Amino acid sequence: MLYTLSFCTKESNKDQKVFQKKAAHKTQGKNIKKEFTFRFYAELNDFLSPERKQKPFLQAFKTPISVRETLESIGIPLSEVDMILVNEKAVDFEHQLREGDFISVYPVFESLDITPVTKARKTPLRDPCFVLDAHLGKLAKYLRMLGFDTLYRPDIDDDEIISVSKKEKRIILTRDKLLLKSKEVSHGYFVRAIDKHEQLNEVIKKFDLYSKFNSFTRCMTCNAELIPKKKEEIAGKINPETAQFFNEFYYCPHCDKVFWKGSHFERMEKQILSLIT
Numbered sequence: 121m122l123y124t125l126s127f128c129t130k131e132s133n134k135d136q137k138v139f140q141k142k143a144a145h146k147t148q149g150k151n152i153k154k155e156f157t158f159r160f161y162a163e164l165n166d167f168l169s170p171e172r173k174q175k176p177f178l179q180a181f182k183t184p185i186s187v188r189e190t191l192e193s194i195g196i197p198l199s200e201v202d203m204i205l206v207n208e209k210a211v212d213f214e215h216q217l218r219e220g221d222f223i224s225v226y227p228v229f230e231s232l233d234i235t236p237v238t239k240a241r242k243t244p245l246r247d248p249c250f251v252l253d254a255h256l257g258k259l260a261k262y263l264r265m266l267g268f269d270t271l272y273r274p275d276i277d278d279d280e281i282i283s284v285s286k287k288e289k290r291i292i293l294t295r296d297k298l299l300l301k302s303k304e305v306s307h308g309y310f311v312r313a314i315d316k317h318e319q320l321n322e323v324i325k326k327f328d329l330y331s332k333f334n335s336f337t338r339c340m341t342c343n344a345e346l347i348p349k350k351k352e353e354i355a356g357k358i359n360p361e362t363a364q365f366f367n368e369f370y371y372c373p374h375c376d377k378v379f380w381k382g383s384h385f386e387r388m389e390k391q392i393l394s395l396i397t
């Protein structure tokens with residue numbers, strides 16, 4: 121982590137001198153707009169046009185202007201931003217920019233501890249519970265299977281996603297960039313992968329969930345927590361053959377269903393775990 125950050129800072133150091141000179145030169149005269157240099161790192165480049173990706177670029181804004189206003193105007197969802205450096209000093213979204221400033225913007229490094237230098241958000245995103253948009257049904261099932269509290273309904277709309285995210289401190293996972301650009305969203309992540317297996321892999325990596333797997337604790341259908349039951353407690357709900365071969369049972373109080381770790385579950389678990397690299 122330290123290596124990554126110091127590498128990025130070193131790079132921006134060099135860029136900074138060149139661009140500050142350019143900015144100062146260009147803004148001499150009667151131009152009322154002031155120029156600033158921006159550099160976005162890692163996956164934040166997904167929100168930029170090709171000519172702006174992975175390199176510093178100049179953009180002029182009328183001043184006074186805050187970091188928040190410039191990022192919104194450039195099209196970066198604030199929920200994806202975790203650290204902002206202005207001339208190498210960490211600042212928050214409300215920081216007022218001055219002519220010639222060099223702004224380096226880093227994505228949410230959920231898996232990395234950068235708390236000491238993070239100012240963009242007061243409380244880091246550490247609680248792995250989620251609300252998913254209507255297109256991520258399969259991903260929701262997989263996350264539930266691994267034990268993660270995952271809210272999903274095929275008919276959920278954007279307003280509900282945002283309100284439940286705020287109320288229950290859930291991280292929004294979505295394939296909709298517009299949703300993340302809402303000012304109401306503070307905890308959100310744009311899922312890049314399209315394939316459901318790759319989506320799971322991406323989310324687990326992004327939020328460093330490896331040590332938090334807790335399989336068979338949550339209903340894959342409704343997200344309710346499963347309750348371990350003894351065989352005699354659920355005797356009327358399973359067929360005699362199942363009762364003969366299995367001893368561990370789990371009950372979903374919401375769906376009124378009983379589950380057990382049969383071959384189907386084991387096959388699926390193996391398959392899912394093999395996908396996570």
Ligand SMILES: [Zn+2]
Nearest residue numbers: 339342372375
């Ligand atoms: Zn259920």
